[in-house]
Amino acid sequence: MIRVAGAGWLTLLYKELLRFWKVAFQTILAPVMTALLYLLIFSHVLSSRVSVFGGEVGYTAFLVPGLVMMSVLQNAFANSSSSMIQSKITGNLVFILLPPLSPVDFFAAYVLGAMVRGLVVGLGVFLVTLFFVPELLAMPHPFWALTFAMLGSAILGTLGLVGGIWADKFDQLAAFQNFLITPLTFLSGVFYSIHSLPPFWQSLSRVNPFFYMIDGFRYGFFGLSDVPPALSLGVVATCALVLAVVTLAILRSGWKLRH
Amino acid sequence: MPPAVEVNKISRRFGNVQALDGVDLSVAEGEFFGLLGPNGAGKTTLISILAGLTRPDAGFARIRGHDVLTDYRNARRILGVVPQELVFDPFFSVRETLRIQSGYFGIRDNDAWIDELLHHLDLTGKANANMRSLSGGMKRRVLVGQALVHKPPVIVLDEPTAGVDVELRQSLWAFIRKLNRDGHTIILTTHYLEEAEALCGRIAMLKAGKVVALDTTKNLLARVSGFTVRLAAARIPAEWQARVLNRDAHVFILGLERYADLELLLAALRVEGIAIDELALEETDLEQVFLTIMGAGRSSPAGLSS
Numbered sequence: 001m002i003r004v005a006g007a008g009w010l011t012l013l014y015k016e017l018l019r020f021w022k023v024a025f026q027t028i029l030a031p032v033m034t035a036l037l038y039l040l041i042f043s044h045v046l047s048s049r050v051s052v053f054g055g056e057v058g059y060t061a062f063l064v065p066g067l068v069m070m071s072v073l074q075n076a077f078a079n080s081s082s083s084m085i086q087s088k089i090t091g092n093l094v095f096i097l098l099p100p101l102s103p104v105d106f107f108a109a110y111v112l113g114a115m116v117r118g119l120v121v122g123l124g125v126f127l128v129t130l131f132f133v134p135e136l137l138a139m140p141h142p143f144w145a146l147t148f149a150m151l152g153s154a155i156l157g158t159l160g161l162v163g164g165i166w167a168d169k170f171d172q173l174a175a176f177q178n179f180l181i182t183p184l185t186f187l188s189g190v191f192y193s194i195h196s197l198p199p200f201w202q203s204l205s206r207v208n209p210f211f212y213m214i215d216g217f218r219y220g221f222f223g224l225s226d227v228p229p230a231l232s233l234g235v236v237a238t239c240a241l242v243l244a245v246v247t248l249a250i251l252r253s254g255w256k257l258r259h
Numbered sequence: 260m261p262p263a264v265e266v267n268k269i270s271r272r273f274g275n276v277q278a279l280d281g282v283d284l285s286v287a288e289g290e291f292f293g294l295l296g297p298n299g300a301g302k303t304t305l306i307s308i309l310a311g312l313t314r315p316d317a318g319f320a321r322i323r324g325h326d327v328l329t330d331y332r333n334a335r336r337i338l339g340v341v342p343q344e345l346v347f348d349p350f351f352s353v354r355e356t357l358r359i360q361s362g363y364f365g366i367r368d369n370d371a372w373i374d375e376l377l378h379h380l381d382l383t384g385k386a387n388a389n390m391r392s393l394s395g396g397m398k399r400r401v402l403v404g405q406a407l408v409h410k411p412p413v414i415v416l417d418e419p420t421a422g423v424d425v426e427l428r429q430s431l432w433a434f435i436r437k438l439n440r441d442g443h444t445i446i447l448t449t450h451y452l453e454e455a456e457a458l459c460g461r462i463a464m465l466k467a468g469k470v471v472a473l474d475t476t477k478n479l480l481a482r483v484s485g486f487t488v489r490l491a492a493a494r495i496p497a498e499w500q501a502r503v504l505n506r507d508a509h510v511f512i513l514g515l516e517r518y519a520d521l522e523l524l525l526a527a528l529r530v531e532g533i534a535i536d537e538l539a540l541e542e543t544d545l546e547q548v549f550l551t552i553m554g555a556g557r558s559s560p561a562g563l564s565s
Contacts, residue, residue, distance in 0.1 A: 011362025019350050091346035095405065097312055098340050099363035100332040259273075259313050 009105035012096060016113025020079055027117065031075055032124040035067045039129055042191060052193045053224045064129045064136055065145070065218040066190035069152060071125045073213065076118030076153035077160040077181055080110045084164025085173050088256075097258065103251035107161070107244070114157025115150060122149055136221060144229055145220025151236045152213040156181070158243045165256050184210045194226050209239045261324030263288045263413045263444035264309065269318035270468075271304055278304040280468035281318070286446060286461075288323075288412075291439050293459030293476070294448040295545075297553060300465040302448045303343055306417050310340045322413055336364065339411030341403050343418045343448075347390040353377070354386045357404055364409040376404045379434045381427065396423045403431065407438075414438065415446045420454065432458065456480075456545040464552050472552045476545070483543045483551055485516035488524070491537035496527040504550050509536070514547065 020027040043060035052062045087093035096106070130137060139145060159181065167173035188210035194202050205211045206227075216232030219225035225232070251257070266284040270277070279301045286292045294302050307313035308320055311327050311334070320327045325334040348356060354373065361369040377383045380400040385393060390401065399422055406414065416435070420428045436458070439445050449455055455462060455476070462479055464472040472479060487504065490511045495503065505512040515521060521540075528535060 008363045008365050011359055014362065015359050018355075022350055087348075090349070091344050092348045094312065094342050094344070094346060095348065095360060096363060098310055098335060098338075098342075098406075099360075099409075100335040100365075101363060102332070254314065258311065259307075 007105070008099055008101050009109045012101065012105065012109035013112050016079070016083060016109055017116060019083060020113075020117050027075070027079070028121055028124060031071050031121045032128055035071045035125040036128055038067055039063060039132065043132075046191075050192065050196070052196070053222065056224060057222055058133075061133045061136060062193070062218070062222075063191065064126070064133055065221045066214055067129065068122045068125045069149065069214045069217045070185055070190045072118040072122035072149050072153050073156045073185055073210070074118075074181070075121040076114040076156040077163070077177065079117040080114040080157045080160035081164040081167075081173055081177070082160075083113070084110065084161055085167055085170065088164070088168075089170070093257070103248055106251050107158075107248055110161045111154055111157040114160055115153040118153035118156065119149060122153075139221045140223040141220040141229075143220070145217055147233070148213055148217040148220065148236065151233075151240050152217065155209070155213070155236070155240050155243055158240070158247050162243075162247055162250060165250065168256075184208055188214050189226065190214060209235060212236050260288060261321065262286060263290065263323055264292075264446065265321040265324075266305065266309075267319050267321075269305070269308060269315045269320060271301075271308065271313065271315050273304075277468050279308075279315070282465070282468070282470055284463055284470065284473070286444060288444055289439070289442055291436075291445045291458055291460050292447065293455040293462040294446060294465065295452070295455055295462055295549060296448075296465035299467075301468040302465055303417055304468075305465070306340065306415055306446075306448065309415060310338065311335060336409065337412050339406035339409065339414045341406040341414075341416045341419045343421070345395060345398055345402070345422065347393075347398050347401065349389070349391045352387050352389050353382055353393070353401055353404075356390060356401060357408055360405045361408040366409055369408060372410065373404075373408065376407055379430075379437075380404050381430060396427055399423050400427070400431065412442070413444045413446070417448050418450060419447070420449065420451065452545045452549055462545075464549065466553055472548075479548050480543055480545065483514065483548050485514060485520075486543060487541045487547055488513045488515055488521065489537070489539040489541060490524075490535065492528065492533050492535055494533060496531050496533070499524060499527060504547060504554065512547075512550075514551070 039060070043063055047059040050059045052059060163173055163176040167176060187205065188208050189205065194205045194211065197205065212227070212232035212235040215225045215227055216229050216236060219229040262285045264284070264286040266282055269279050269282045271279040282301070282305060294305065296302050304313060308315050309322065309327060311331050314328065322334040322338050327334045351359065357373045357376065358369065361373070377386055380403060382397065382400055382404070385397060390398065393401065399419065403419060420431060423431060432454070435445060447455065447459060459476050461475050463470050490513060491509055492511065493509060495511055499513065502513045502515065503511050504514050513524070515524070
């Protein structure tokens, strides 16, 4: 027998990274382009109409962290979910079910792969938008921003993994994305400050975990936020932890993977 | 040393179908073992349980003493499985596929063995080709390679030659035989009974989730004594119906024990005035054993040992 000299999950992570890197035009450049279009259109239409943080921050500058975080979240979800469902439907999931990979190995590889994709796309969006709002480079709390980007991408990567395991068909996964992930992201304050909303919608926003991801992320850029960043961190970290525990239990049970 | 594979009272039900019903098996280290049975007999379910792809409702399975559920890491490290479905990852080349598969088992720098695998599987020229560009037979051989990247002492092949042309089938078997000679335990399911007859030292026959025969290939062949007659005629005399093993329209396959029986058969045909359109004698092979055992228990018994 060959000497075993490494952890199998690192190869699974490598495979996950190679998978999106080989089609980087579609997985990295396309979402950067989409975010750029959002920026151009929304800032053009709304910058003279919307006032945020009492006028302390221009709308275009306010919009950028929202778009960066939205790209991070959407691409993290897209990576783990599409990888999992493609492997399930084509049947090549068997290649990772046969080796001695544990549920924790699966979780670590898929979620880290999703985080890397989300963070790479987010960084791409940030670099491109700097061209329009260079003052954002002087962000006061970059580590807060990075922490929320990492936690947010971990949460969405985990949701993508669960979504990919749950869905038997591509349209079920699309429903998961279109009716759950996208509304929660769009209604989380990507495009506006929740203080501009009527009271009912404001309180509804506060039960949306995505709101805390984006608000905390934005705090890193401006030192200003709708709710205290420590509260956001608490909510987001708790969500990440609970999801991780649930997902590991799902993986251990073999649900929809091992029959 | 524990057996290479031990299956103990394994049962598994899918909905209304009892795929496996209390299967007991033990395969010794170094054996070339055949698993035969008609479609739906439970062969693939049994292999899936060994591989950890399916969980049994009852019973347990061990690979070299390692339980496939509770000690799955050690069990899977010593098991190589060639799945029946022709699957591949379209993102990668042949070499990437084999390198990645090695990595899943924690093996780095495996290129010397990968090159050897590519050579034996006649894929050296395709090492850098994308998986999508390969023919079905080549994809099948890559699957064999993937199952062997970690040099598993126990190798399970679920219909490995389906879709592989005759010439390559021969070279594939030569390679599997070499692995067996080098000490690897081989478990094989196949639809080609002549392959099982030529390769397997011992055979288990499954039917409706149960083991209906488990013996050395030699003993199984001896069970069907005599020879068979292939007879094309309008009908068969009533007293010979019990000897019919198989029938396809007006072609009857009859099992006979002695050549003297042939005289009696011809006499009976003559007495009833039945014309012989065609007549051929065939030696016993595994196919007849298979048909006999699978046929046993039908409403019209076709057993030979009358």
